Amino acid sequence: MQARDSRRWLILVVLCLSTLVLVIDNMVLSVAIPPLTADLGASAQDIQWILDSYILVFAGLxxxxxxxxxxFGRRRVMVIGLALFGVASLAAAYAADPVTLIAARTVMGIGGALIMPSTLSILITVFDEQERRKAMAAWSAVAMLGLVGGPVLGGALIAWFWWGAVFLINVPIAVLAIVASLVLMPESKGPQTRPDPIGAVLSVAGMSALVWTIIELPHGLSVPALAVAVVALAGFVVWELRTPHPMVPLRLFRNRTFSGGSFSLTLVQIGNGGLLLVLTQYLQYVLGYTPTESGLAFIPMAVASLACNTLGATLGARIGNRRLIVTGFAVSATGFALLSTLDASSGLATAAVSLLLMGAGGGLAMPAAVSALMGTIPAEHAGVGSALNDTIQQAGAALGIAVLGSVLASAYTAAMPATAPAAARLSIGSALGLGDAGIAAAARDAFTTAMSSAFLISAAGVVAAAVLALLVMPKKTASI
Structure with a gap:
């Protein structure tokens, strides 16, 4: 058993802060899209890249x-990432045009890529097997707090100030996390090995090309990008299996717990990809909610998730991770299916019940899945093992945004009357901006029709994740 650091629970607070800054940023941006679009004059493609530029760089690196x-040190890399993220957030807050905002989001993606693997890798090296599950549950609870609290906070900031405040809030959190890291957190490293520059180049090129291909799917298949992705990733796998000092221990995939948990989470990310983006547009454009009210609508999801997160931490050691994962995914899929029934006259009740189910399902499944797969990663490969799981999930998230965004856009256009103006047939925001009551009503109906198709696809993705976990993961995964 590893020695316990006397400051381990304070270190967990730092790790939670570092994760919180990433989660809050992704969530508050979802409620900022409508006012941001109006203020910057951003097109639908601009908005897509404001969202996807972050994912492209994040997943690639x-x-x-x-x-x-x-x-080189997990604390050192995390602090550098926090500094980049904070500076880029400041630039994003005062961006005067879409290009500047996209550039700032790109740098934020670099910072996020440095932060994310370090947080989980430090967690599994600081906490031993007996306490790791509790630490994971606390880390997941804080992430969920940011997930749902982000839209609420973002809505309030937009109401009181302007859309740039949703980025500005990242700065003090990043500064606090940096100071706390330097004061409280010891440095930790893996064993010294030879660098693997070929593996690094192939991984960056392959993952960036793959995510680019996924992002461009709504506009058609980019054959050159796909070719680069296939060649680079195939070369990466061959090289990592042959080199005596691989950057990534691909043998982790031989472990059924790691592979089953990781790929199940990927399918869930595909389903979750467009949830907040689509639902916040429904709340604001269709139901007429303010950004603050839209954020508050996610409270049922937070309450259910926090309650079930605590329950899952207790049950996981008794009944095994697989049962929790499959049960949680099944509950989440039910929530997605219920969301697909929403229409322009539904009101908030159905959405609240759906979010309650999704919060409960996520609270049971996600900590169990992350705990199971992180428990299989050797301490010396904690950083890159965590990054490997994050990379697969980010590819799933990018695929989800691309696919669901494409489904939403094409289904919306198809559902709009052929006699509607061209701009109104492209986006609901443009349709509502025309000031024509008839076109606005048609746009709301068309959007909810398209949204139903997107959420049915999401439900199918989460069901597939549950089936995969059931078939691949062992009945009794190791407790951690």
Whole structure:
């Protein structure tokens, strides 16, 4: 059993702060899209890239960032990431045009890639097997607090100030996390090994090309990008299996717990990809909610998730992770299916029940899945092992946003009357901006029709995740 650090629970607070800054940023941006679009004059493609530029860089650099944290120090890499994230957030807050905002989001993606693998890798090296499950539950609870509290906070900031405040809030959190890291957190590294520059180049090129291909799917298949992704990733796998000093321990996938948990979470991310983006547009454009009210609508999801997160931490050691994962995913899928029944006259009650189910399902399943797969990663590969899981999930999230965004856009256009103006047939925001009551009503109906199709796909993705976990993961995964 590893020695316990006397400051381990304070270190957990730092790790939670570091994760919180990433989660809050992703969530508050979802409620900022409508006012941001109006103020910057951003097109639908601009909005897509404001969202996707972060994911593209984040996913492309995760494996390399995880390897760097193991080699040069997990605290050091996390602090550098927090500094980049904070500075880029400040630039994003005062962006005067979409191009500047996209550039700032790109740098934020670099910072996020340095932060994310370090947080989980430090957690599993600081806490031993007996306390790790409780630490994971606390970390997941804080992440959920940011997930749901982000839209609420973002809505309030937009109401009181302007959309740039949703980025400005990242700065003090990042500064506090940096100071606390330097004061409280000891440095940790993996064993010194030879660097793997070929593996790093192949991973960055392959993952960036893959995510680019996914992002561009709504506009057609980019054959050159797909070719680069296939060649680079195939070369990466071959190289990592042959080199005596691989950057990524691919043998982790031989473990059924790691592979089953990781790929199940990926399918869930595909389903979750467009949840907040689609639902916040429904609340604001269709139901006429303010950004603050839209954020408050997610409270049932937070309450259910926090309650079931605590329950899952207790039950996981008794009944095994697989049962919790499958049960949680089944409950989440039910929530998605219920969301698909929403229409322009539904009101908030159905959405609240749906979010309650999704929060409960996520609270049971997600900590159990992360705990199970992180428990299989050797301490010396904590950073890159965490990054490997994050990378697969981010690819799933990018695929989810691309697919669901494409389904939403095409189904909306198809459901709009052919006689409607071209701009109104492209987006609901443009339709409502015309000031024509008839076109506005048609746009709301068309949007809810398209939204139903997107959420049915999400439900199918989560059901597939549950089936995969049931078939691949062992009945009694190791307790951690």
């Amino acid at each position: 995760l494996l390399t960032a995880g390897s760097l944290s193991d080699r």
